Amino acid sequence: MARQVAVCGPNDCTDQEREWAVEVGVRLADAGVVVLCGGGGGVMAAVAAGVHSRGGVVVGIRPDDSSGERASRNSQGAAGPDDLTVTVRTNLGQARNAVLVTSADAVLAIGGSWGTLSEVALAMRLSRPTIWLGGWQIRDAAGDPVPGVTTVDSPGQAVAAALHRPRWTDA
Amino acid sequence: MARQVAVCGPNDCTDQEREWAVEVGVRLADAGVVVLCGGGGGVMAAVAAGVHSRGGVVVGIRPDDSSGERASRNSQGAAGPDDLTVTVRTNLGQARNAVLVTSADAVLAIGGSWGTLSEVALAMRLSRPTIWLGGWQIRDAAGDPVPGVTTVDSPGQAVAAALHRPRWTDA
């Protein structure tokens, strides 16, 4: 079975984050990886567009039971649901974040938001290799950085880290 | 976006149900439909094998967080996880039955079991077109058949019904 990488990020993202997400999608597709995302706008739509542009497989795991057309239409510059190979309509609300992360061999986040942070935290909780590009910083009560997340500076580094890390296994 | 059809059925199935499931998979793949299944053995593995044999896209939506290798190994004659294009590891237990059904434009069940019945009932509850091949019978307290499920006698009829029925829409 192909390696599966989840790409997470805000619906409201910056232009740079969108560009990063497209490039991440292109690179993952070229590596033959199945890409999972949340099926929304912003980073989610951009990574889907990147994967689709290379003929790769990209799955949108949505929080509601729609196909994401309205969500996409409301997001400036968002790719349409036609970029998604498959749409999993969970109707689980934000509990879908756990489904997205659990399904992945590695989790790659781009940019920061509370939803994205929840996915990074769940990924760490579930021992998935976790990579963050342009993300938030997490420090403990004493102000020291909490280790565990691999922070990177470019889409190339992000994808290399996601592919290099040993695949998560339940064995 | 491609039409998505969920194919449900027992892990412990008969030889006939397994043959039906392979044929259903072949026919749905040839029609360009994305096939969703529970990612286990029996009917689930057989439909995946059918889709895979035609180069189609088939998604396993699993109840645990494994890739299904052990499940498949334990099922006589089961197809391996290599037949699955994507594995969604929900780790939701039987709540994944709702995710599977909600994601589908139509639900096609083959054979009977309590898990399969739960998927048929959820599909009807969620107004998905529901087709049952070789399935159980549901009667009300007075002994009269409860209408709603389309019962069919062959894989060809099942697939025709799944494709003919208007696609479920949230619009």
Add this chain to the structure above:
Amino acid sequence: MARQVAVCGPNDCTDQEREWAVEVGVRLADAGVVVLCGGGGGVMAAVAAGVHSRGGVVVGIRPDDSSGERASRNSQGAAGPDDLTVTVRTNLGQARNAVLVTSADAVLAIGGSWGTLSEVALAMRLSRPTIWLGGWQIRDAAGDPVPGVTTVDSPGQAVAAALHRPRWTDA
């Protein structure tokens, strides 16, 4: 910990089913059982009213993230959310049916509907003792009754069966 019994049934129920549900709630509360229900109208509201009238603990496990006030208001003769000791707002849609059943030591259904059938089927799939009062009939492909569900004719029999059956255990 107290024994927990889930009481399931239609939002649109008959007067008799509503009366049965109130009596079931009264009897379970008097037996010191924690009652779980779906937190909606109809049978769900009636069982909550029965439990509340005896000062028992009743939990509404809802499919959305509301407190059920609107749902109750729309249901003729429905008890209000003030009857519920606790409201679990799952926002999981019909996947909450699995949460409700999994949480129970026994499942007691009253009346028939597709949602209720899904809960009965999930309860059987998960090996919970399952009792059905005024419910649907399930037959296999040959027309023979599928064994497993305890069918009863009165609230007293239903509660006796739910209390008599050994409690489900994960040990």
Add this chain to the structure above:
Amino acid sequence: MARQVAVCGPNDCTDQEREWAVEVGVRLADAGVVVLCGGGGGVMAAVAAGVHSRGGVVVGIRPDDSSGERASRNSQGAAGPDDLTVTVRTNLGQARNAVLVTSADAVLAIGGSWGTLSEVALAMRLSRPTIWLGGWQIRDAAGDPVPGVTTVDSPGQAVAAALHRPRWTDA
């Protein structure tokens, strides 16, 4: 219906966090609040013990389908499941974190861990009033604190903040 407050925190916690959690449980119970927790050890068991000591209602929303006895037994100094009024056995894995937070009118976290962080992030994502005692720090990519979480220094402040903040409403 009573106000519901979720209390989150690590299974492996410090002695101070455990003492804080007991005191938070006592104060919330005395205020007539229904307390929700994850049903595990550490902070979860301690808050349950605090609520139980005052005769309050405390619900354990567990990630698996057990009653938590084994989890508690493995946690040094943990309270037993007998402290829980109700156990919701979700069997949803870490997706239960979303159910826990969604059910709450306010979320009060004690101490830091990846699981706790996921609950804080989900609470913020879902616009629940969120209070953190002895918690981690969240900064954006530029190193500036991300606003939103109410940080407090004592159980008294934590409970006051949870009770003072307007209750979350879906209206």
